[in-house]
Amino acid sequence: MKKLTTLFAATALATLMAGTAWSKTFVYCSEGSPEGFDPGLYTAGTTFDAAAHTVYNRLLEFKKGTTETEPGLAESWTISDDGLEYTFKLRPGVKFQTTEFFTPSRELNADDVIFSLERQWKSDNAWHGYVTGGSWEYFAGMGLPELLESIEKVDDMTVKIKLKRKEAPFLANLAMPFASIMSKEYADKLQAEGKMNQLNQMPLGTGPFSFVGYQQDAVIRYKAHPDYWGGKQKIDDLVFSITTDAAVRFQKLQAGECHLMPYPNAADVEAMKADPNLKVMEQAGLNVAYLAYNTTQAPFDKPEVRKALNKAINKQAIVDAVFQGQATPASNPIPPTMWSYDDTIADDTYEPEVAKKMLEDAGVKDLSMKVWAMPVARPYMLNARRAAELMQADFAKVGVKVEIVSYEWAEYLEKSKDKARDGAVILGWTGDNGDPDNFLDTLLGCDAVGGNNRAQWCNKEFDDLVTKAKEASDVAERTKLYQQAQAVFKKEAPWATLDHSLSIVPMRKNVEGFVQSPLGDFAFDGVDIVE
Amino acid sequence: MFRFLLGRLAVLIPTFIGVSIIAFSFIRLLPGDPVALLSGERVMSPERHAEISHQLGFDRHIVVQYLDYLWGVLHGDFGISIVTKKPVIDQFLELFPATVELSLCAIIFAVVVGIPAGVIAAIKRGSILDQLIMGTALVGFSMPIFWWGLLLIIVVSGILQWTPVSGRISLMFFFPSVTGFMLIDSLLSGQEGAFGSAFSHLILPTIVLGTIPLAVIARQTRSAMLEVLSEDYVRTARAKGLPTFRVVGIHALRNAMIPVVTTIGLQIGVMLAGAILTETIFSWPGIGKWMVDSVFRRDYAVIQGGLLIIAAVIMLVNLAVDLLYGLINPRIRH
Numbered sequence: 091m092k093k094l095t096t097l098f099a100a101t102a103l104a105t106l107m108a109g110t111a112w113s114k115t116f117v118y119c120s121e122g123s124p125e126g127f128d129p130g131l132y133t134a135g136t137t138f139d140a141a142a143h144t145v146y147n148r149l150l151e152f153k154k155g156t157t158e159t160e161p162g163l164a165e166s167w168t169i170s171d172d173g174l175e176y177t178f179k180l181r182p183g184v185k186f187q188t189t190e191f192f193t194p195s196r197e198l199n200a201d202d203v204i205f206s207l208e209r210q211w212k213s214d215n216a217w218h219g220y221v222t223g224g225s226w227e228y229f230a231g232m233g234l235p236e237l238l239e240s241i242e243k244v245d246d247m248t249v250k251i252k253l254k255r256k257e258a259p260f261l262a263n264l265a266m267p268f269a270s271i272m273s274k275e276y277a278d279k280l281q282a283e284g285k286m287n288q289l290n291q292m293p294l295g296t297g298p299f300s301f302v303g304y305q306q307d308a309v310i311r312y313k314a315h316p317d318y319w320g321g322k323q324k325i326d327d328l329v330f331s332i333t334t335d336a337a338v339r340f341q342k343l344q345a346g347e348c349h350l351m352p353y354p355n356a357a358d359v360e361a362m363k364a365d366p367n368l369k370v371m372e373q374a375g376l377n378v379a380y381l382a383y384n385t386t387q388a389p390f391d392k393p394e395v396r397k398a399l400n401k402a403i404n405k406q407a408i409v410d411a412v413f414q415g416q417a418t419p420a421s422n423p424i425p426p427t428m429w430s431y432d433d434t435i436a437d438d439t440y441e442p443e444v445a446k447k448m449l450e451d452a453g454v455k456d457l458s459m460k461v462w463a464m465p466v467a468r469p470y471m472l473n474a475r476r477a478a479e480l481m482q483a484d485f486a487k488v489g490v491k492v493e494i495v496s497y498e499w500a501e502y503l504e505k506s507k508d509k510a511r512d513g514a515v516i517l518g519w520t521g522d523n524g525d526p527d528n529f530l531d532t533l534l535g536c537d538a539v540g541g542n543n544r545a546q547w548c549n550k551e552f553d554d555l556v557t558k559a560k561e562a563s564d565v566a567e568r569t570k571l572y573q574q575a576q577a578v579f580k581k582e583a584p585w586a587t588l589d590h591s592l593s594i595v596p597m598r599k600n601v602e603g604f605v606q607s608p609l610g611d612f613a614f615d616g617v618d619i620v621e
Numbered sequence: 622m623f624r625f626l627l628g629r630l631a632v633l634i635p636t637f638i639g640v641s642i643i644a645f646s647f648i649r650l651l652p653g654d655p656v657a658l659l660s661g662e663r664v665m666s667p668e669r670h671a672e673i674s675h676q677l678g679f680d681r682h683i684v685v686q687y688l689d690y691l692w693g694v695l696h697g698d699f700g701i702s703i704v705t706k707k708p709v710i711d712q713f714l715e716l717f718p719a720t721v722e723l724s725l726c727a728i729i730f731a732v733v734v735g736i737p738a739g740v741i742a743a744i745k746r747g748s749i750l751d752q753l754i755m756g757t758a759l760v761g762f763s764m765p766i767f768w769w770g771l772l773l774i775i776v777v778s779g780i781l782q783w784t785p786v787s788g789r790i791s792l793m794f795f796f797p798s799v800t801g802f803m804l805i806d807s808l809l810s811g812q813e814g815a816f817g818s819a820f821s822h823l824i825l826p827t828i829v830l831g832t833i834p835l836a837v838i839a840r841q842t843r844s845a846m847l848e849v850l851s852e853d854y855v856r857t858a859r860a861k862g863l864p865t866f867r868v869v870g871i872h873a874l875r876n877a878m879i880p881v882v883t884t885i886g887l888q889i890g891v892m893l894a895g896a897i898l899t900e901t902i903f904s905w906p907g908i909g910k911w912m913v914d915s916v917f918r919r920d921y922a923v924i925q926g927g928l929l930i931i932a933a934v935i936m937l938v939n940l941a942v943d944l945l946y947g948l949i950n951p952r953i954r955h
Contacts, residue, residue: 115792115793117792122914123914125704125705125706126705126706126707131706133659133663221706222676222701222706223673223676223677223701223703223706224706225659225669225672225673225676227659230669231663231665290706303795305798305906306712306715306716306906306911307716307904307906307910307911307914308788308789308904308906309788309792311795329792331788331792331904332904332906333787333788333904334901334904334910334914335901335902335904337771337774338771338774338786338787338902338903338904341774341775341778341779341786341787342786342787344779345778345779345782345785345786347785347786347788347792468662498653499653499658500653500654500657500658501653501654503657503662503664504654504657507664517662518662519662520662538664541664542662542663542664
């Protein structure tokens with residue numbers, strides 16, 4: 091018997107020791123395949139999670155869990171008094187990853203920064219068209235080609251970027267995935283060997299994890315970058331197990347085949363919360379869904395009519411029916427996780443009787459209108475048709491007849507831009523860079539009429555405020571201006587703000603250190619598995 | 622025989638061109654502009670839209686686009702994915718072995734279970750066993766694959782925890798792909814437990830994908846057997862006093878197999894269609910899942926290239942079945 095006990099003890103010890111030698115592998119059941127590994131070429135969050143947040147860093151980074159920026163590869167920066175010149179001091183001693191496919195001979199310097207941005211900007215750069223049919227969507231989408239004057243190397247560790255006009259959100263743009271900093275040395279080697287495409291297939295950067303391999307549509311493997319400037323990660327290996335079906339992701343999470351999953355089915359969330367092996371994090375997403383009236387057409391050109399209709403919509407009922415509670419009714423055009431969000435603004439309360447009276451006072455009788463419902467589910471609006479039907483019923487109570495219309499998605503986006511459009515449009519937005527400008531000016535500014543501004547709403551007071559805020563570089567001052575803009579928005583009511591969906595992240599109980607990003611990113615630096 | 626083969630090949634060429642025209646034009650009939658979808662809610666300026674359309678060649682006349690495409694295909698160039706910017710053929714070759722492996726396992730499963738089930742049902746015609754087998758086959762045939770797959774995952778993987786939920790092999794194992802067939806690659810890797818892991822990952826998808834062919838094969842076997850069992854030579858064999866297993870196993874089954882082999886051949890096309898759903902449920906990295914993703918993204922090059930290659934594969938399989946037919950049944954000589 092004693093012998094047996096000794097044997098058990100020895101086995102246990104051996105197992106334990108073997109256990110300590112095991113590498114710590116974190117498995118993320120991701121929702122789809124990355125389109126590629128060059129974050130500049132793509133716009134999908136799935137791609138950014140796989141490429142930008144693992145392998146790369148940027149000059150500035152978003153402070154974990156916020157939409158504020160902090161120093162990344164740039165240790166510090168100064169802005170000239172006229173707001174046109176940004177001088178970035180690079181962080182010294184930043185090492186690129188050493189992988190099976192490349193061994194770097196030098197640390198990060200100004201050449202890498204200039205290479206990473208210029209390849210997206212200048213059409214005569216050899217890397218500008220290195221992928222057939224590739225385009226620099228975000229670089230163009232954030233307006234950088236028109237904004238940039240020059241990018242210069244001051245010395246090895248200093249880069250100066252000159253702008254054509256003042257634009258405060260520029261710094262936040264530099265923290266976006268497309269502005270990831272690559273190794274020029276690696277790119278030069280690929281170019282010399284005639285293998286430029288490899289930059290989009292085998293990425294190499296300064297980030298917390300180095301790329302090991304990708305098996306298409308199945309698995310992406312990374313390992314911790316041992317010389318990461320932010321310190322080595324607690325986990326040794328990071329694996330993305332691509333699982334497109336949300337119900338299957340949940341099963342894998344329950345079976346312990348993965349540690350964390352994105353985008354659960356709303357219907358599964360209760361079961362997840364009840365499972366003793368799981369925990370669930372939730373946060374309002376950086377998005378908003380809205381109903382945009384066409385403010386150029388009568389009677390929707392009158393704020394009091396729009397205001398009355400807003401009071402007729404039972405938002406809570408929409409949130410309950412469409413999201414099964416996994417969303418919050420929206421009162422402002424920007425989400426509550428965004429800096430400058432004004433929580434003192436009172437939302438339009440649901441009062442059909444009052445709404446009816448307000449419409450009568452405004453001289454509106456026998457109104458019939460169209461409500462456009464998107465044909466696809468988006469994170470901010472899972473079922474626009476259902477939402478439109480609920481609004482139809484709500485509006486009927488105040489004597490307004492609604493016809494619901496819909497088009498194929500690309501056509502819907504195109505037609506809804508039309509200034510002469512008939513009807514109010516359900517649509518929404520997911521933030522790009524965490525800057526309020528990316529909502530308030532992009533969606534409601536006068537320049538965006540006929541484009542992103544689906545309400546076709548050009549209000550001088552509002553536009554002056556957001557333009558001023560865009561040019562100011564002091565965050566406190568910008569916050570004040572944006573709060574004033576939100577008040578104008580509420581008074582004028584170009585939209586009925588509908589909801590901000592919740593971003594829900596279920597994970598195993600033993601996962602520690604994961605911080606939910608309001609930008610919707612899934613980044614695994616700082617994550618640990620405790621036993 | 623040679624003339625027969627030539628004749629069949631001559632039919633294949635117009636069929637292939639027909640499929641290419643359908644694949645090319647039908648996806649363009651779907652509403653949805655692939656260039657606009659690239660930017661989603663973000664409004665793309667008309668200049669930028671035109672620039673990208675030009676890069677992708679969408680601004681040319683549709684006939685020119687088609688002829689250009691066909692010319693490329695004849696040279697082995699199936700175009701480049703709009704989304705991943707990778708050559709379609711490279712992606713196909715990387716993913717196809719996974720689909721073949723799953724389909725082969727499913728057809729083996731369907732044959733190994735379906736034929737004996739059909740034979741037993743025929744012998745015990747009218748019995749409770751017959752009704753049970755045929756009833757189950759009817760349910761199997763009518764079951765929506767998506768629902769059946771999720772049900773199996775929830776019960777077998779979730780509650781009983783007998784098999785892994787999805788994927789091709791446990792993430793613990795990591796080795797380079799040699800043949801693309803996980804069962805073979807896992808053996809070649811020499812890693813302990815790798816083969817077992819690959820095998821256990823195959824079980825549920827095999828059952829799900831094999832269910833419909835199994836039901837069809839069992840029903841076909843039963844009816845073919847019933848027909849053969851009433852033939853005179855079977856009665857003679859019985860009258861000679863041969864044991865039942867010899868009568869059924871040798872005299873009857875061999876003759877009953879002819880229509881069953883045809884059915885099995887036809888099921889391969891059904892299988893590739895079923896693979897689309899099965900692969901999506903089980904996160905199986907094959908061509909089915911790849912095609913579904915591409916339809917949502919309006920990735921023209923992938924959809925038309927994938928359709929064309931799959932059609933070519935099915936045509937070749939059918940040709941092979943025709944040729945096999947003659948081998949099994951010496952009376953049919955082409």
